[in-house]
Amino acid sequence: MSLKSNLVKEIPPMGDQNSIFDCIENLVIAIDQHGCISIFNPTCERLFGMTADQVLAKPVSKVIPYTGLVKVLKTGKPHLGRKFVLGNSLYIVNRTPIIKNKRIIGAIGVAQEITELHQLASELDKVKKEKYVLESIFNYTQEGYISINSDGYVNFTNRAMADLLKKTPGEMINRHITDILPETKVHFLQIDGQSQHNEIIKYNNTNLLLSCYPVLNNGKIQGTVGRVIFRDLQTLASMAIKDKQAKPVKQDEQARYTLDDIIGVSQVVNRQKEIMRKVARGPSTILITGESGTGKELFAHAVHTLSPRAKGPFIKVNCAAIPENLLESELFGYREGAFTGSRKGGQAGKFELAHRGTIFLDEIGDMPLSMQAKVLRVLQDKEIERLGDAKTQKVDVRIIAATNRKLEELITEGKFRRDLYYRLNVVNIQIPPLRERLEDIPGLVNHFITKFNRDFTLKINSVSQKVLDLFERYNWPGNVRELENIIERAFNLVEYEKIELSHMPTYIIEQAENNVKKPKVSSVDKTLPTLLETVERDALIDALASTGGNKLQSAKLLGISRAWLYKKIKQYQIEM
Ligand SMILES: Nc1ncnc2c1ncn2[C@@H]1O[C@H](COP(=O)(O)OP(=O)(O)OP(=O)(O)O)[C@@H](O)[C@H]1O
Structure with missing residues (x-):
């Protein structure tokens, strides 16, 4: 009988161990009470390049530098789910x-071995992150998107589409498209590899402008994506001045917000408010920059209401939303007979309408170059010419422009005029993204709760600490607008008087889980020791929270001793 089969007898019986250990693909090594190898299965032989007969009965620590088995033998404590690397x-x-x-x-x-599994998990993680980004993009666009599989069942819809159809995404997913949009059968289901553009369909009493695109995979149709550009055709019609039927755009010509409507305790918001107070008095052009949803329009309204022009009109033009060929007549107006279908008596443009007031050129970075030259001329000469009219008119208008694009980059790419940039950028107000001023969140949350309590006639009076913690970890790609939407969504779900974690969308919970809690320090406190302390404190709080306050587990999780953990809890005065 070989040495190997003698030693194996020491292991408690569990059937025919030899053949079990011999045929499994796992690495199996056992040691006896003296730390000598008693099992070394063929997978180990293959991997370590040694035969069982060469290693059996030898001290494991001499054969393989670290197996952890001697420690288990000494302490009697199992090591479960530990990872190690061998070769690649x-x-x-x-x-x-x-x-x-x-x-x-x-x-x-x-x-x-879990190399492949690990790679798959990393891939999955990457795909998940990409999915969040795409979801955020889709959920913050004004256009409605819906997609169906090849059998006609809805597998995706964005918020804009759900709002448009007055349904929740949950009421749409997995339903057949004809149950949701009966009229679209022909557009969605009979699409044959070609796109269909701008078909008019009816939904309730609204006309929608629908485009459909096939989803192709290796040349085979996997489904269809539908996009609704304008929520209803009236919106489109009102933009199309050249259409004889079109009504002039009804504009609310008053600024709606004041400085008090800008909520925020962060240094940066207070500094910007201070700047606004000063510059509002003068005539200078202002350029407001910041990511989408940071409050640029709100700031523009507030500058106007603070200015001596407050009683004059506040006219907003969204330069990205108006088709290039309509922008000129929109901004400068046109003379009667300037083109076929033009209105009798002509029409005043936005610059004229803003006379003695303020014109707010939103998304200025998206303004076509040809129009930039004309706006520059207004800035220099304070004069406009209606389309088709040789007569010039003086206008007294203050310009506030805003953009979420990097104008310097657009200048380098030749998409934005440098001279216009200098003219606009006389005063620059930069609004930082919400993730860089987390201290503003509680105030904003209260502000939106008050607003939605009014709109929903509800009496929500608080938000759970867990939700506030979540808000600190989430990175807010849609900024304050996204926060506002999330609170509004919670109002639709809340049952009692408190907003809880269960009222939050899963995508923010999942994304926040992947984020390290950000240090809540203002820019003046950002010395390295302060930052390190903040990160250390946050890591302790996270570990304690995730182990339900278990100090031993938390210490293990953090890879520190229990004594060290106690010391740190005391140092940072973390309440348990
Ligand atoms: N500091 C703030 N206090 C209160 N409400 C705010 C604040 N900042 C933004 N909001 C609200 O967030 C929403 C988005 O703000 P706003 O439209 O001004 O952003 P924006 O930067 O102009 O966005 P976009 O670039 O997409 O046009 C609005 O409902 C606005 O009232």
């Missing part, structure tokens, strides 16, 4: 003591 592969191992008659008679380790 990643393994997960369970090491357990072998106990017979309450005595530790050895230890066994069983390892499984």
